[in-house]
Amino acid sequence: MRKTVKPSLGYSIMLVLLAVLMISVGMIAFKASIQIMMFITMLSIIPFVMRLGYNYKQVEEFMFSMMGKVMNPILIIMAVGALIGAWILAGTVPTMIFYGLKLVSPEFFLLTSLLFCSIVSLGTGTSFGTMGTAGLALIGMGHVLGVPPGMTAGAIISGAYFGDKMSPLSDSTNIVAAMSGSDLFKHIKHMLWTTVPAYILTAIIFGVIDFTRDGSANSSDIDAILGYLSEGFNLGFVPLIPILVLIVLLVLKKPAVTSIFVAALTGGFIAIVYQGNTISTALNTLYTGYRFESGIAAMDSLLQRGGVSSMLGIVALFLLALGLGGLLQGSGALNTILDAFASRIKSVGGLIATTVIVSYITVGASGVISFAAAITGTLMKPLYKQFGVRPENLSRTIEDTATQSAALFPWSINSIFAAATLGVSPAAFIPFCFLAFITPVFTLIYGFTGFTITRIDSEEIDME
Numbered sequence: 454m455r456k457t458v459k460p461s462l463g464y465s466i467m468l469v470l471l472a473v474l475m476i477s478v479g480m481i482a483f484k485a486s487i488q489i490m491m492f493i494t495m496l497s498i499i500p501f502v503m504r505l506g507y508n509y510k511q512v513e514e515f516m517f518s519m520m521g522k523v524m525n526p527i528l529i530i531m532a533v534g535a536l537i538g539a540w541i542l543a544g545t546v547p548t549m550i551f552y553g554l555k556l557v558s559p560e561f562f563l564l565t566s567l568l569f570c571s572i573v574s575l576g577t578g579t580s581f582g583t584m585g586t587a588g589l590a591l592i593g594m595g596h597v598l599g600v601p602p603g604m605t606a607g608a609i610i611s612g613a614y615f616g617d618k619m620s621p622l623s624d625s626t627n628i629v630a631a632m633s634g635s636d637l638f639k640h641i642k643h644m645l646w647t648t649v650p651a652y653i654l655t656a657i658i659f660g661v662i663d664f665t666r667d668g669s670a671n672s673s674d675i676d677a678i679l680g681y682l683s684e685g686f687n688l689g690f691v692p693l694i695p696i697l698v699l700i701v702l703l704v705l706k707k708p709a710v711t712s713i714f715v716a717a718l719t720g721g722f723i724a725i726v727y728q729g730n731t732i733s734t735a736l737n738t739l740y741t742g743y744r745f746e747s748g749i750a751a752m753d754s755l756l757q758r759g760g761v762s763s764m765l766g767i768v769a770l771f772l773l774a775l776g777l778g779g780l781l782q783g784s785g786a787l788n789t790i791l792d793a794f795a796s797r798i799k800s801v802g803g804l805i806a807t808t809v810i811v812s813y814i815t816v817g818a819s820g821v822i823s824f825a826a827a828i829t830g831t832l833m834k835p836l837y838k839q840f841g842v843r844p845e846n847l848s849r850t851i852e853d854t855a856t857q858s859a860a861l862f863p864w865s866i867n868s869i870f871a872a873a874t875l876g877v878s879p880a881a882f883i884p885f886c887f888l889a890f891i892t893p894v895f896t897l898i899y900g901f902t903g904f905t906i907t908r909i910d911s912e913e914i915d916m917e
């Protein structure tokens with residue numbers, strides 16, 4: 454067996470920069486899809502990892518072991534695709550749009566979108582589910598009301614991630630707490646200090662935008678949309694039953710993938726018995742999505758989406774991103790870079806700032822929150838203990854950066870999912886993800902001032 458060597462700092466930085474440059478140049482200069490660039494990049498990095506002494510079998514294990522850890526999120530993504538198609542066919546999304554257009558004030562649409570998505574995500578614990586349901590309806594309403602789609606998507610994403618990170622039902626919240634060694638509810642309570650003031654500022658910004666933009670809408674367009682929805686679907690309470698099913702299952706702490714798929718099947722059942730569709734149509738819609746033409750361009754662009762097949766590109770990206778991340782981790786490149794940061798930490802403020810940087814590096818390199826949480830939590834946890842800082846400070850910092858900012862990286866799973874689900878490009882919505890930009894500011898201020906930074910007391914140290 455060949456002897457393996459630890460990569461130098463320069464070699465490690467070169468590997469990470471090579472990966473980022475290959476993906477970026479391919480997408481920007483050659484308009485290539487992120488999936489093919491991620492695939493090419495992953496395969497191109499393999500020889501550089503083998504140069505460190507690893508054989509191909511070991512390199513495969515680096516990739517496959519990391520890929521194997523995301524089967525549950527992949528199933529959730531596919532279930533959300535089925536749910537979107539089923540809920541449109543069942544009239545669930547059309548009902549939400551119909552009554553939303555009647556009830557929501559155009560003057561405060563962005564603020565309302567932020568608050569509504571926050572509530573939905575907090576109650577369900579899923580940002581993806583929130584974007585695929587409430588977000589999908591709000592995007593359609595915003596289009597009719599003349600609100601730029603990037604603004605609407607920014608409000609939806611900010612609200613969805615606020616609720617997700619503050620919900621004890623959220624997978625990401627539980628993962629971050631576990632990887633950091635923090636109690637779940639202490640973790641959530643500690644996040645209030647950074648997230649709430651950032652959320653208030655975000656709400657104020659969207660309120661100001663609402664106040665300054667033109668809140669008028671073309672009444673003839675709205676009437677055409679309302680007319681199509683009322684004639685094309687049986688609206689009312691029955692189509693909203695799948696929403697209640699989803700909320701109840703998630704509140705009862707049933708597995709997310711099971712809850713989402715049962716809610717999708719409920720939508721399919723209602724599409725058959727209440728909307729008059731055939732079993733064949735309902736089953737095909739679960740896979741291919743809603744594909745009926747209304748003759749109204751705005752409606753077609755909004756409703757012709759969903760289905761498991763619409764998520765397969767995201768699934769491929771998910772696996773490839775984790776494979777690339779596995780190569781960078783298994784080779785020791787990420788550890789080498791992080792060790793270089795750790796050796797320069799001299800204060801708690803520096804510890805928090807380093808965690809912020811590490812979180813951004815790991816989520817940027819992998820495009821996956823769970824990977825960033827696992828690597829950052831594992832590597833930084835001993836340093837927090839060394840500085841006498843409680844683990845909820847670590848978990849809060851990871852959430853304030855990796856979780857909140859994942860959608861800011863166009864190649865990340867979160868950004869790609871939001872773009873595919875809402876039909877808005879990352880370049881359009883990233884500037885309006887205010888919560889993701891503001892929250893880390895409070896994180897750094899608290900880190901350097903010591904405000905809200907909890908310490909390990911002497912009794913806890915003695916017990917260890």
